[in-house]
Every structure is written in C-alpha cells, then in structure tokens.
Amino acid sequence: MSRMRNSARLLFPRSFLQFSRSIMSLPTTFNGQVQIGVLGGSGFYKLEGLETVAEVNPETPWGFPSSPITIAKTPAGTHVAFLARHGLAHTILPSEVPARANIAALKHLGVGAILAFSAVGSLQEEIAPEDFVLPTQIIDRTRLGRPNTFFGEGMVAHAMFADPFSANLASILEKCSHVLEESGKKLHTTKTQKGDLTLICMEGPQFSTRAESHMYRSWGAHVINMSVLPEAKLAREAEIAYQMICMATDYDCWRVDEEGVTVEAVMAHVRNNTANAGRLLKAALEEFEKDASVIEKLGQELEGSMKFACITPQHARPAATVEKLDYILPGYY
Numbered sequence: 001m002s003r004m005r006n007s008a009r010l011l012f013p014r015s016f017l018q019f020s021r022s023i024m025s026l027p028t029t030f031n032g033q034v035q036i037g038v039l040g041g042s043g044f045y046k047l048e049g050l051e052t053v054a055e056v057n058p059e060t061p062w063g064f065p066s067s068p069i070t071i072a073k074t075p076a077g078t079h080v081a082f083l084a085r086h087g088l089a090h091t092i093l094p095s096e097v098p099a100r101a102n103i104a105a106l107k108h109l110g111v112g113a114i115l116a117f118s119a120v121g122s123l124q125e126e127i128a129p130e131d132f133v134l135p136t137q138i139i140d141r142t143r144l145g146r147p148n149t150f151f152g153e154g155m156v157a158h159a160m161f162a163d164p165f166s167a168n169l170a171s172i173l174e175k176c177s178h179v180l181e182e183s184g185k186k187l188h189t190t191k192t193q194k195g196d197l198t199l200i201c202m203e204g205p206q207f208s209t210r211a212e213s214h215m216y217r218s219w220g221a222h223v224i225n226m227s228v229l230p231e232a233k234l235a236r237e238a239e240i241a242y243q244m245i246c247m248a249t250d251y252d253c254w255r256v257d258e259e260g261v262t263v264e265a266v267m268a269h270v271r272n273n274t275a276n277a278g279r280l281l282k283a284a285l286e287e288f289e290k291d292a293s294v295i296e297k298l299g300q301e302l303e304g305s306m307k308f309a310c311i312t313p314q315h316a317r318p319a320a321t322v323e324k325l326d327y328i329l330p331g332y333y
C-alpha cells in the first residue's frame, strides 16, 4: 500500500494529489437550495475563494451538463453553483454546448438567478480589451440550429424575450463597477453608454470575416461572442433571471490596420479577465447579501410566466412531455 502511495507521489505532484483527494471526498448530492448559478466561459473553469460543499453531476431529461457542478457557500451562507460552459478542460465547441442540460440542472438545484461570464470581441473603440460589458440586447447570428427550447414534443410555448437580460441583476452588478476601476478597467452599462448595449451571437467556431465585423458595427452592435444563445433563451424558459457579463479580449477584425483575431490574442487577456471576474462575483455576492429579499425577488422575477406562455390546451399535452418539463417547472402543466 505504502509502495503504491510512494509511486503515486512520483507520478503526480503533491498539490495534485491533495486536490484530487479533496474532490474525491466531496458529497455528490446536495439537498439544500442553491440561490445563484455561475456559468464560466473561456478561461474561467473553477470558482476560487469560496468553500466548496458538494460536486454534483445530474443527468437531466436533456442529458448531462457540460461539467460537474461545484456547489460552494459564501461566508454569509449563500449557495452558489458553478458550471464550466465548455467543460473543465475546454473540450466543448460553442455549437456543441449542452445548454438545455446546463440550464435544467441549475434550475433543478433551485437557482433563481444566473451570472454568465463570457469572453467577447469588442466592436467599439471605447470597449477596450479587459473592459467588461453588461449587454442589454442580442442579435442572433447562430446558423446550425442549436436546440433552443425545452418545448416541442407536443407542447408549444412562446416566451417573451424582448429584453433578454435581467435589469435587476445588471443593476446589482453596476454597483460593483469599482472592482474593475481599481484595476484601471471599465464596466460598460446602459448608464455609461446612455442606451442599449448589443451583443452579437455568431455560430463560430471560426471568427468573423472583416466584412461581417464591419456589418455588425453598421448595425450598432457593441460586442460579439458565440455563447449567449441559446443559453439566455433557455434561462428565460426556465424562469431564471439571467445576465451575461461580457469580458472583452480583442477588437475582433474591424480595425483595418490590425491583424485578425486569434485564440492567442484572446488568451493574452483571459487570465486578467478571470481574476477580475472572480473579484466582481465576490462583490456582487456581498451586494446580494446586504438585503436577503434581493435574491428572493430575483428568483421571483419571472415566476409563473411560462404557465401562460404555453398555448397547447391541457387535454392535448402529452404526459411524457409534461413529465420532462416537470424537472424545470414542477407542477406547471
């Protein structure tokens, strides 16, 4: 036994062994209520600085999520669920992200509000790499038919999506802009911008051509990624308040004298962005905790909306579909 342990030491560094032991001993179920969900994007694969209380990997009616979900607790007792959108080792293409399973798993844990982090290209001069943006609008440029609804299979529903993000979540994040200012970066919001901030969601995985980048700018768009859809639509159907936090990594390819965007250029800013994302999240959680009713209200923001969004009369709803939807909207149909 001790010989086995010694040979493991030779193969793996002590820190790795300690890390895997701590993961192995975590509970794999969680029966409490998780209030906040966090989706980590490129470069943001784990939650730092909070006590981890469980790691779950639920099979939802739409399959398994992108990664196991880490459940952590703040010192004040708020539970936060963290999920890595592209998997822990970044193995999932934007078009392949199992967004339905991700959102369903978070909702089933009780999550009422999601903070979704994303690396984006900037389409405007004033949004510099490493600035953050709270978008208010989306233009859908996805092309490969990513599954974008929990409905179908005999049940038809149409969710309202005119304002795809949660203004209440955004206003809490706005109060934390000092976190970015302390490191010389900006948080761009409707207030700083004096109007909407539009996020283009392209299919990828290749970056845009220059002509596309110019076209998006002519549409008045501000930032571009490959991730917000269908995530935001599914959060809406699951009645979860959702806000994306865009972290600029590059100027895409509209600046004519500059090289086009590459993964290398993106990754050069990801480390600083992830550190700032952690700080912003910590400040936002503290902001939520100043008034317990804030989180409760966020969870109630969309409550009941999907009951009335379903147009299929009760007698025509297939039992199997109702059962599936019960996972995210229990007792609704």
Ligand SMILES: CSC[C@H]1O[C@H](OP(=O)(O)O)[C@H](O)[C@@H]1O
Residues within 6 Å of the ligand: 040, 041, 042, 043, 085, 086, 094, 117, 118, 119, 120, 204, 225, 226, 227, 228, 263, 266
């Ligand atoms: C690594 S550059 C392109 C990639 O980055 C963004 O991912 P995420 O939103 O998960 O941070 C973008 O949407 C693309 O998927």
Ligand SMILES: Nc1ncnc2[nH]cnc12
Residues within 6 Å of the ligand: 119, 120, 121, 122, 202, 207, 208, 224, 225, 226, 249, 250, 251, 252, 253, 261, 266
């Ligand atoms: N320029 C860009 N286009 C699409 N997604 C991105 N993610 C980061 N930079 C991007």
